[in-house]
Amino acid sequence: MIRSNLTFDEIRLGATASVNRVVMPDDVTLFAHVSGNLNPVHLPSSTGGSGEAPPAPSMWLGSLFSAVLGNLLPGPGTLYESQTLRFRARAHVGDELTITVQVIEKHPPRTVVLATRVTHGEALLAEGVAEVLAPTEHRVVEDATLPGLMLVRHRHFERLMAACRNLPPMRTAVVVPEEENALMGALAGARAGLIVPILIGAEAAIRATAEACHADLAGIEIIDVPSHDAGAARAVEMVLQGTAMTLMKGHLHTDELLRHVVKSQGGLRTTRRISHVFVMDAPALHDLLLVTDAAINIAPTLEEKVDIVQNAIDLAQALGIAQPRVGILSAVETVNPKMPSTIDAAALSKMADRGQIRGGLVDGPLAMDNAISLTAARTKGLKSLVAGRADILVAPNLESGNILAKELTYAAQAEGAGLVLGARAPVMLTSRADDEQSRLFSCAVAVLYATWQATGRSVVPPARPTTDVPR
Template sequence: MTDTKTSLTNKTYDEIKIGDSATLTRKLTKQDIQLFATVTGDMNPAHLDESYAKTDIFHQIVGHGMWTASMFSVLLGMQLPGPGTLYLGQTLKFLKPVHLGSTITASVKVLKKDDEHKHITFETLCTNEDGEHVLEGEALVLAPSKTIRWDALPLPEVQIKTQAHNHETWLLDKASSLKPLRVAVVHPVDMFSLEGAIEAAKAGIIDPVLIGPEGKIRKIAAENDLDLASYRIIPTLHSHAAAALAVKLANEGEIDALMKGKLHTDELMEAVVDKNIGLRTGRRMSHVFVLDVPSYPKPLFLTDAAINIKPDLMEKKDIVQNAIDLFMALGLGSPKVAILSAVEMVTEKIPSTLDATALCKMAQRGQITGALVDGPLAFDNAISKESAEIKGIVSDVAGDADILVVPDIESGNMLYKELRYFSGAQGAGIVLGAKVPIILTSRAGDAESRVASSALALLYARRRPS
């Protein structure tokens, strides 16, 4: 991008006359508030949370008022007198609150000049869109004696990354009152999987059984200062053997869940889906992410982005029902389920729109239960009320979805990673539809995501619909 330069020229003390003035108008946006709080370190919720600020006029006047007062510095330093001005003092009187969305006009006007010291006193005033005075005061400056010209570069582009909503903490709080799960941790021969299992155990969520090459497990523990004294280790030669043994223990009722360690998902799931010794039920297995997306106001469920490559209609039915069952097991009530496609209109040229239509009819006829289901919906109108309204979509799900059901693993995997890396989404994930829940995270997933996924598995195992 080519920088566009703006030339700034000041007015010297001798050029300025009594009554000279300058104005600046700006609208207070959410990003302005966030940036001001970040720069100043003022994280008072009365300034950042508009719903709270409306109940605390004093803090709102001071917090947003200080943003308003900063406009005087811009005027004096860039317009009148301009470059070379030294700000010596400022009085402020806050008169009315400044709300998010207010349009503020700041003005400075020369009141008097001190020829001996080259000082100028300015009247400083801010008014809102209704012409009401919100801020008054006086500024004292040392005006420049020589003409100065500056080439001012555009301000840098700044992106605000909001913090997560602590949905993972909420999961841990809900799980803390339940009896821990006996979990087979399959091939935990890296720091993330081993530490994740130990942290989940310390949190009282799981009672781990570590299955894999004992030498490698102990080596990783020693390298990362992890104490294994409290945990059972069942040695196996390699990851295939660890997966097979974990499945065997689940079938025998010795464990309540599986946790993936450092091995490929296909390798673990091969043992899980084995027709003779696996953990199959009458339900199709599927994966559900529970995501904390900073820009979305509630937990967002995403399925299936990890197991089913190109599910058919009846497989999608089970995928939807698995996600609904998990949502309800978490005590969240009845979810709003959006069946995603590329468009919101039904067309035979896009098969996923036909599947979405059929799934909605299944929900109406009781083949899918416990949720409000709608589709096809494009991603934007599934999560944005504004987008849904623009496209004329009348739906209780559109713009307020709890669960997103993707057409296939390609779209789901890409959507998850886009949310993860572009939006800073954090999440937990488990596989449902087997005899026991399977804690399935990326091999690169950190310990925190494994602990949250363990909490998901515990809540589901103890509260799943009968």
């Protein structure tokens, strides 16, 4: 926007300028960061889900005059000298405010005095007097382009947690929680009412970890086993016996746990290929993004990819995505006989058209950019219901899937849940480096998936309209 100012000589007594602004949750969060004021009364999370909008900090209201003075009256080149403030009432998140300044005095050579007011409808929220130095030269300027800001907020994680609120907790065999993240993640799931943890491992090590973390294990069942292998075997046995509904990986290698999950005798195998899905909540994306397979199938065949895709579609439906869009990834968006991943992608797309894969829209090959960016898809002339809007990304192999998931976690600040599907029970398969929040997220996803399996319906409200919208 092009703006011009008023010099001291051009300003007239009684001149006014005003702007309107809605108080947004991000406004008060950013003000807390900038000012260091962490008073919970003003933070969006302080209402505890009561539905009440928090009051905006009063000094944030006072800061709004600066925009009117610096942009409009007198405009660019203005320098603040002083500001008095009197706060009459509170503004709340969601309120539309009017910020007004009016010239009441002029003192040569440059001083201008203005009455300042913030109102919400007929209510006066703040008033005061500003004294500024008006510019001496007429200027026409273009608004500066500021660096973008992104708040790392995981709204989909919060939405899935809310959907679990009225669901019963699942008895969960937690395998080898002998390290802080593993143990505290399980205990966090218990506090949130998502799981009833059964801790399986070396009891002395579990209790020592709890003591070091000042965690209370009162009332929590602990099964003492001599080794990681024995812990994994015992956890699988409990699922088969019906004394546990799901598994959670603790501080052991993935293959140590899965060896017992996939064994032909006494394991949890079904006719479906077992695969892993990361559920990613990235602040820069409008929707959840599922990535598969990044942890189990190293170089899956076309036949195995059919199950990998179907597993991911099932999970997406459990998370409230009624007809998930599946992008089969490759380096390009055209079929190239020299690139096997493009051949597989084309075959999977056609198999979905013929009903061999059910419940989702499948398209490929798609490069990463035109799978999640509608702009990139349009630039390349792709006409597809999936391109630019994918809910699920199917990687060509484990290496690329693992790189993609970890890039989202560490470069895009995504919060991720990990779940193994295709077995008789969901397996929460997180990295040993994952923090408590990630393990809590995995608990929520597992509960929602188990509910979908048991009832055939999702309890998660849709995150977007049913019409096509850009990701």
